[in-house]
Amino acid sequence: MHEWALAEAIIYTVTEIAEREQLKEVSRVDVKVGELQQVDLETIKFALAQLKRGKLKNTEFRIETIKARLKCRICEHAWNFDKNELDQEVAEAIHFVPEVAHSFIKCPKCGAQDFEFVEGRRMYIESVSGVR
Amino acid sequence: MLDPRIKAIEHRLSQVNNIIAVSSGKGGVGKSVIASILALILAKKGYKVGLIDLDFTSPSTHLILGVKELFPEEKEGIVPPTFENIKIMSIIYFSKDKTLSLRGQDFSDSFLEILAITKWGKLDYLILDMPPGINDATLDVIRYIRKVKFIIVTTSSILSLATAKKLIDALNILKIGIIGIIENMKSEHTHSVKDKLDKLETEFLGETSFDPELEKCFGNTQMLLKTKMAVEMEEIVNKILNVKVYE
Ligand SMILES: Nc1ncnc2c1ncn2[C@@H]1O[C@H](COP(=O)(O)OP(=O)(O)OP(=O)(O)O)[C@@H](O)[C@H]1O
Ligand SMILES: [Mg+2]
Ligand SMILES: [Zn+2]
Numbered sequence: 001m002h003e004w005a006l007a008e009a010i011i012y013t014v015t016e017i018a019e020r021e022q023l024k025e026v027s028r029v030d031v032k033v034g035e036l037q038q039v040d041l042e043t044i045k046f047a048l049a050q051l052k053r054g055k056l057k058n059t060e061f062r063i064e065t066i067k068a069r070l071k072c073r074i075c076e077h078a079w080n081f082d083k084n085e086l087d088q089e090v091a092e093a094i095h096f097v098p099e100v101a102h103s104f105i106k107c108p109k110c111g112a113q114d115f116e117f118v119e120g121r122r123m124y125i126e127s128v129s130g131v132r
Numbered sequence: 133m134l135d136p137r138i139k140a141i142e143h144r145l146s147q148v149n150n151i152i153a154v155s156s157g158k159g160g161v162g163k164s165v166i167a168s169i170l171a172l173i174l175a176k177k178g179y180k181v182g183l184i185d186l187d188f189t190s191p192s193t194h195l196i197l198g199v200k201e202l203f204p205e206e207k208e209g210i211v212p213p214t215f216e217n218i219k220i221m222s223i224i225y226f227s228k229d230k231t232l233s234l235r236g237q238d239f240s241d242s243f244l245e246i247l248a249i250t251k252w253g254k255l256d257y258l259i260l261d262m263p264p265g266i267n268d269a270t271l272d273v274i275r276y277i278r279k280v281k282f283i284i285v286t287t288s289s290i291l292s293l294a295t296a297k298k299l300i301d302a303l304n305i306l307k308i309g310i311i312g313i314i315e316n317m318k319s320e321h322t323h324s325v326k327d328k329l330d331k332l333e334t335e336f337l338g339e340t341s342f343d344p345e346l347e348k349c350f351g352n353t354q355m356l357l358k359t360k361m362a363v364e365m366e367e368i369v370n371k372i373l374n375v376k377v378y379e
Contacts, residue, residue, distance in 0.1 A: 002206065002209055002210055002249045004208035004209050005140065005208075005209040005210070005248055005249040006136070008140060008143070008208075008209070009136035009137055009139060009140035009248055010136050012136065012139040012140055012142075012143055013134055013136040013138075013139040013140075016139060017134070047208075089228075093225075093226040093227070093228065094226075096210065096226055096245070096249060097223065097226045097227075097242055097245050097246060098241070098245065099188075099232075099234060099238045099239075099241055099242040099245070100223065100226045100227045100232060100242075102232055102233055102234060102238065103227040103228070103230040103231060103232045104230065113231075113233060114233065114235075121241070122135065122241070123135075123136065123137075124134055124135055124136070125134040125136055
C-alpha cells in the first residue's frame with residue numbers, strides 16, 4: 001500500500017474511533033504494518049504529521065513492521081520474504097498490491113505459487129488510546 | 133484489529149456519483165465487452181468516467197480497449213491513467229500481465245488494497261467489470277461499496293438465465309439496486325429473454341446482437357464504437373441514464 005494512502009486510511013479510521021469512543025484527544029496509536037507492504041517509515045511518519053489535526057493533533061503514532069513469512073500450500077515449506085531477492089519493479093508492484101506476489105514469487109522448494117502469507121501481509125491498527 | 137482500508141475506500145469513492153457493476157451469473161456472456169463499451173459511450177457523452185477491472189485473475193478490459201504501457205501516477209496515493217477520457221484501473225499494472233492465481237482471501241485483500249489506494253477524484257460514473265457468478269468479487273463489492281447498482285448481462289441460454297435469476301435473488305435479498313438486464317449475443321436463432329423477465333420485476337434494458345466482427349475491433353476504440361454492438365449499446369446507455377433504481 002502506498003504510504004500516503006496508508007496514512008490517510010489511518011487518520012480516517014482513528015478519527016472515527018475517537019468519535020465513537022467519545023475521546024477528547026487521541027494520545028497514542030499503535031499500527032502494525034506487514035513487511036510485504038515495504039512501507040517507508042519516514043514517509044509515512046511525515047504523511048501522518050501533515051495529515052493529523054483536531055483530536056489527533058498531538059497523537060503519537062507508533063508503527064511497527066512485522067516480518068513477512070510465506071508458506072507453500074502444496075508442500076508446506078515456509079520461508080521468509082526477502083525484498084532483496086526481487087528486482088525493483090517487482091518489489092514496487094508488491095508494495096502497491098502485495099497479492100501480486102503470487103505472480104512473481106515461487107515456493108523455493110517446489111516452485112508452486114499457491115502459498116499463503118502466514119504473517120506480515122496486512123496493516124492494522126492495534127490500539128488507540130486517549131483521554132475522554 | 134482494525135483494517136483501515138475499509139474506511140479509506142469510503143473516502144476514495146465519496147466523490148463518485150454512480151457506481152455500476154456489470155455482472156452475470158454465467159461466464160463468457162459479454163460483461164467485459166459491455167462494461168468497456170459502456171465506459172466509452174459515457175465518456176463520449178462528456179461524463180467523467182472510471183473503469184475498474186475486478187476480474188483480477190483473468191483481466192480483459194485492457195485488451196478490449198487496447199490499454200498499453202500505461203501506469204498509474206503516484207500522487208499521495210495512486211491516480212489511474214486516463215485512456216480515451218476514461219480513468220482505468222486494472223491489476224495488470226502491478227501483475228504485469230503475468231499469471232495471477234488468487235484464493236478467496238487474497239482476492240479480498242487485493243480488492244481492498246486497490247480500492248484503498250486509488251484516487252478517482254470526481255466521477256459521474258465508475259464502471260466495475262465483474263468476474264462471473266456470486267462469489268468473492270460480488271460479495272466484496274456489495275459489502276464495501278453499498279451504493280453500487282448492478283447491470284446483469286445474460287444470453288438467452290437457459291443456463292445463463294437460470295444463474296442470472298439467482299444473482300437477482302441474491303441482490304434483492306441484500307437490497308442492492310439493479311438497473312436492469314442486458315441480453316447479449318442475440319441472433320435470429322435465439323428467443324428474447326424479455327418475456328421471461330416479468331416475474332423478476334427487473335427492467336429489461338435491451339439487447340445486443342451476436343457480432344462476428346466484434347473481435348477484430350478489440351484494441352481500437354474508434355472501430356469498437358462503430359460496431360453493431362456499440363451502436364445498439366447507445367440506446368441501452370440512454371436507458372441506463374434514465375432508469376430509476378429503488379434503494
Ligand atoms: N455481442 C457479441 N458478439 C460476438 N462476440 C461477442 C459478443 N459479446 C461478447 N463476445 C465475445 O464473447 C467472449 C466473451 O466476452 P467477454 O469476455 O466480454 O465475456 P465476460 O462475460 O466478460 O466473460 P468472463 O465471465 O470470463 O468475464 C469474447 O471472446 C467476446 O469477444
Ligand atoms: Mg469478463
Ligand atoms: Zn512448495
